[in-house]
Amino acid sequence: MIARIVSFFGDSKYANLRLRLFYLVLALIVVADFLVPREHVEYLWERLPGWSAVYGFASCVAIIFVSKFLGHQGGLMRPEDYYD
Amino acid sequence: MTEFVHPTILFFVGALVIPFLNGTVRKFWQLLIPALAIGVVAIAQPGSYGTVWFLGQELLIARVDKLSLVFASVFTIMSLIGMVYALHLKRPGQHVAAFLYVGSALGVVFAGDYLTLFVFWEGMAFASAYLIFAAGDERAVQAGFRYLMVHLTGGIALLGGVILHGAATGSVMFGPIEGPLGAAAYLILIGFTLNAAVPPLNAWLTDAYPEATVTGAVFLSAFTTKTAVYVLARGFPGAELLVWFGTAMAIYGVIYAVMENDCRRLLAYHIVSQVGYMVAGIGIGTEMALNGATSHAFAHILYKALLFMGAGAVIYVTGRRKLTELGGLYRTMPLTVTLYMIGAFAISAFPFFSGFVTKSMVVSAAGYDHRAVVMLLLTLASSGTFLHTGLKLPYYMFFGKDSGLRPPEPPRNMLVAMSIAAALCIGIGVYPAPLYALLPYEVDYHPYTWPHVTESMGILMFTALGFVLFLKALDPEDTISIDTDWFYRKGARAFMRFAEKPFARYEQAVSAVSEKSLLPFMHRSAQAGLRADLGGIDAIVNGVARKVLRGGEKLRRVQTGIVTHYAVGMIAGVIAAIAIFAVVWL
Numbered sequence: 001m002i003a004r005i006v007s008f009f010g011d012s013k014y015a016n017l018r019l020r021l022f023y024l025v026l027a028l029i030v031v032a033d034f035l036v037p038r039e040h041v042e043y044l045w046e047r048l049p050g051w052s053a054v055y056g057f058a059s060c061v062a063i064i065f066v067s068k069f070l071g072h073q074g075g076l077m078r079p080e081d082y083y084d
Numbered sequence: 085m086t087e088f089v090h091p092t093i094l095f096f097v098g099a100l101v102i103p104f105l106n107g108t109v110r111k112f113w114q115l116l117i118p119a120l121a122i123g124v125v126a127i128a129q130p131g132s133y134g135t136v137w138f139l140g141q142e143l144l145i146a147r148v149d150k151l152s153l154v155f156a157s158v159f160t161i162m163s164l165i166g167m168v169y170a171l172h173l174k175r176p177g178q179h180v181a182a183f184l185y186v187g188s189a190l191g192v193v194f195a196g197d198y199l200t201l202f203v204f205w206e207g208m209a210f211a212s213a214y215l216i217f218a219a220g221d222e223r224a225v226q227a228g229f230r231y232l233m234v235h236l237t238g239g240i241a242l243l244g245g246v247i248l249h250g251a252a253t254g255s256v257m258f259g260p261i262e263g264p265l266g267a268a269a270y271l272i273l274i275g276f277t278l279n280a281a282v283p284p285l286n287a288w289l290t291d292a293y294p295e296a297t298v299t300g301a302v303f304l305s306a307f308t309t310k311t312a313v314y315v316l317a318r319g320f321p322g323a324e325l326l327v328w329f330g331t332a333m334a335i336y337g338v339i340y341a342v343m344e345n346d347c348r349r350l351l352a353y354h355i356v357s358q359v360g361y362m363v364a365g366i367g368i369g370t371e372m373a374l375n376g377a378t379s380h381a382f383a384h385i386l387y388k389a390l391l392f393m394g395a396g397a398v399i400y401v402t403g404r405r406k407l408t409e410l411g412g413l414y415r416t417m418p419l420t421v422t423l424y425m426i427g428a429f430a431i432s433a434f435p436f437f438s439g440f441v442t443k444s445m446v447v448s449a450a451g452y453d454h455r456a457v458v459m460l461l462l463t464l465a466s467s468g469t470f471l472h473t474g475l476k477l478p479y480y481m482f483f484g485k486d487s488g489l490r491p492p493e494p495p496r497n498m499l500v501a502m503s504i505a506a507a508l509c510i511g512i513g514v515y516p517a518p519l520y521a522l523l524p525y526e527v528d529y530h531p532y533t534w535p536h537v538t539e540s541m542g543i544l545m546f547t548a549l550g551f552v553l554f555l556k557a558l559d560p561e562d563t564i565s566i567d568t569d570w571f572y573r574k575g576a577r578a579f580m581r582f583a584e585k586p587f588a589r590y591e592q593a594v595s596a597v598s599e600k601s602l603l604p605f606m607h608r609s610a611q612a613g614l615r616a617d618l619g620g621i622d623a624i625v626n627g628v629a630r631k632v633l634r635g636g637e638k639l640r641r642v643q644t645g646i647v648t649h650y651a652v653g654m655i656a657g658v659i660a661a662i663a664i665f666a667v668v669w670l
Contacts, residue, residue: 006418010483019552026549029541036534042451043459046535052542055460059467059543060550064557067342077343077563083573 029053088133090146090194091121091160092204095187102183103176111171114179118164121190125156132196141256144196150524151378155193155314157522158382159186161508162306162389169393169501170299181214182303189307193314198246198256198272201315205242205279209235212308215300216292224295230569231292234278238285242275261319273320280312280363281356282329283336287569289355290340294348294405298396301348305392306385309355313362313381322369330364331461333357338468340567345406345560347395347481351388354473357465358384358431364462365446368453371525376445378523383438383512387430390505391473394424397498398481401491407477407560412486419493421482423502428478430509432470432544438512440540441519441531448529467547474544475551476558 008014034049045051071077098117105113130153134145163186170178188211191204209232216228248268250256261269278285293304320326337357344350358380365377397420398413399405414421426437433439443466450458493499512519520527551558 002422003418006414006421010412010414022548022552026545029538029545033538033542036538038535041535043456046539050542052539053546055463056467056543056546057550059464060471060547061554062464063338063468063471064342064550064554067339068557070339071343071563071565076566077561078566080562080564082564082566 026053088128088131088146088148089124090133090190091124091156092187092191092194094121094124095163095183095190099180099183099187102179110176110179114167114171115164117183118160118167118186121160122157122164125153125160128153128156138199141199141250142197143200144257145200146194147196147258148194150522151314151318152193154378154382154522154524155310156190158385159189159193159307159310162186162385163303165386165389165501165504166299166303166306168504169302169396169498171497172495173299178215178218178297178300181211181218182300185211185215185303185307189311192311196258198250198258201258202239202243202246205275205311206236206239208308208311209239212304215304216296218300219295219297227292227295230572231288233572234285234288238275238278241271241278245269245271245273245275258315258318260321265323265325269320273323273325276312276315276319277329277363278312279308280316280359281309282333282359282363283356284568286333286336286356287567290349290352290567291569293352293355294346298400301396302389302392305351305355305388309359310381310385313359313366313377316363317366317374317377321366321374323367326363326367327455327458328367330360330362330367331458332360333363334360334462334465335468336360338465338472340565341468341472342476342558343561343563343565345408345562345564347398347405347407347410347477348392350407350472350477351391351395354391354431354469355388357469358388360465361443361446361462364458365449368446368449368455368458370449370453372452372529373446373449375520375523375525375527375529376442376447376449379519380439380442380446382519382522383430383442383509386505386508386512387427387438390427390502390509391424391431393498393502393505394420394427395477395481397494397502398491400494400498402489404489406562407480408562410481410487410489411484412482413489413491414482416490417482417493419499420502421478423499423506424478424482425474426506426509428470428474430513432474433466433540434513434544435532435537435540436510436513438509440513441516442512444531444536444540445529463543467543470544470547471551475548476560479551479555480560 009018030050030053033052038047041047045055094117098113101113102110128148130149132144132147136143136145163182166182166186167179170182173179185208188204188207192201192208195201195204213228213232213235216224216231218224245268246256248266249261249272252266252268261272265273274285278288281289289309293301296304316326334357337353337355337360341350341353341357344353362377362381362384365373365380367373398410398417401417402410402413404410430437430439433443447459447462447466450462516531520529
């Protein structure tokens with residue numbers, strides 16, 4: 001069974017199905033975030049439904065591009081024989 | 085049972101016996117010792133054991149309280165998992181080193197005074213270095229020398245701080261440092277934060293861990309940084325400095341992980357990132373934050389070891405370590421993929437996995453303490469954690485483009501070890517009560533609330549969306565990344581070119597003296613022990629200097645005698661430490 005689950009995530013013939021399921025999950029999470037009761041929240045953004053989705057996506061994009069920028073333009077990424 | 089059996093004794097005795105055993109008996113012994121240690125820690129009663137007077141100082145070999153017990157529990161559990169994972173190794177060297185390493189880590193965790201702590205602290209450095217040297221290739225040997233050099237430097241800072249502290253307060257008892265931090269406290273803090281891999285003192289970790297043996301890296305990932313978390317929690321709770329260093333560290337590791345191509349180095353950068361949460365928690369210093377830091381250390385040891393075991397298994401069966409050379413392994417390694425992913429979900433703090441019930445305690449503690457910026461930055465770092473360990477690494481290692489490799493699953497003992505760790509990752513996540521009961525303070529925290537679940541899922545799954553959309557930008561590249569080790573790898577080389585002449589002349593003078601006056605004296609006294617001692621120390625000094633500064637070829641020869649040399653060096657270090665104490669207090 002484990003092998004079948006793993007191959008669902010690897011095999012390219014399921015690629016479309018995977019993507020559709022993924023978007024469904026994303027939609028469900030946002031919907032759920034609108035429905036959950038929020039009693040004691042401390043910060044402004046915790047009141048905004050869907051905030052975590054936006055923040056998660058923005059964080060991810062920021063991390064990718066800031067790192068790659070530092071690596072390429074900032075000179076942190078070097079050829080493998082740099083220290084030899 | 086009122087008496088306390090120190091688990092360090094078990095591991096040290098266990099290490100002594102290993103070389104004399106073979107086959108099944110040795111395997112049984114290697115599992116028996118950690119199992120006994122788990123039992124000993126489980127029944128240990130809080131109290132002070134082993135008070136001794138030494139050079140007019142009161143020393144306390146074992147202080148047993150809730151904080152030390154929670155770390156000792158996870159250390160002993162981890163030693164059993166690590167031993168199962170390494171069970172297939174036929175040669176005894178790494179097993180002995182692992183036992184000495186675990187024993188020393190437990191010695192630090194129970195140490196009631198700074199001198200005991202320091203002795204075990206150095207023991208950890210030497211025992212763990214063997215796990216790097218044992219990989220045997222040129223790169224590992226060089227990384228091992230750098231690792232030792234950095235840790236010895238950190239040890240000197242720690243010892244200096246301890247001496248100043250002892251001279252100022254008249255006591256070497258290890259406890260929270262009171263009042264504003266002075267020179268002594270800063271030196272001790274440098275020693276501690278170096279082992280916690282707090283930037284800029286982090287590069288030893290990401291430099292050396294990926295060069296260690298497959299099984300050795302699993303032990304390394306667990307003990308050194310987490311003993312440092314323990315001593316920070318004991319000595320510096322509420323130190324404001326640590327909040328900001330910890331937060332910066334959480335992001336630092338995540339940023340570097342994007343650039344990384346070596347699978348275990350990527351995971352090593354995530355040790356830096358995860359320990360950042362613990363350091364920040366200690367800096368916040370409220371009961372909830374300290375509980376969070378402690379429980380996160382507990383969970384972290386298990387899931388990080390699981391991740392290192394998964395990556396190690398891939399290296400073991402394929403012989404490759406770069407993401408650019410891997411891919412498509414899911415076809416033949418479904419069990420490894422599944423077990424690895426459990427670790428990845430745990431570190432990413434998915435609901436029903438261990439990180440969810442521990443990491444969030446630190447983040448919430450920051451929130452309750454009105455530290456909105458810290459809270460937001462730590463949440464940002466969690467996004468990065470899932471991005472790399474949960475998406476990038478498994479995608480390029482197990483899925484992605486097909487590398488054509490069709491390796492088998494790793495040996496059964498490796499899969500068993502990974503399964504134990506995976507079971508604990510899920511167990512803690514589903515039923516956190518037993519872990520919460522172990523924590524130093526009473527826990528009033530409920531991780532499973534609807535807003536917390538939907539918020540976490542939002543952060544994580546929309547990180548996944550970013551990954552899917554920008555996959556091309558994340559493709560691993562054939563590069564290495566410059567970290568703070570640049571200063572002693574490149575910088576020291578430049579310094580050597582400048583200083584080579586006077587240095588060489590000095591060396592010549594020293595050797596002339598030793599040949600003319602010292603050697604005859606030694607022959608006369610004919611003490612074999614003394615000779616070995618000097619030879620050993622000399623070899624270390626030369627070895628570290630040349631490897632680091634010139635990267636020469638000659639010193640590969642040192643490799644063969646390395647254990648004895650370093651054992652001698654360690655004893656010499658302890659003697660030197662005692663001598664300094666004697667001078668200060670007598």
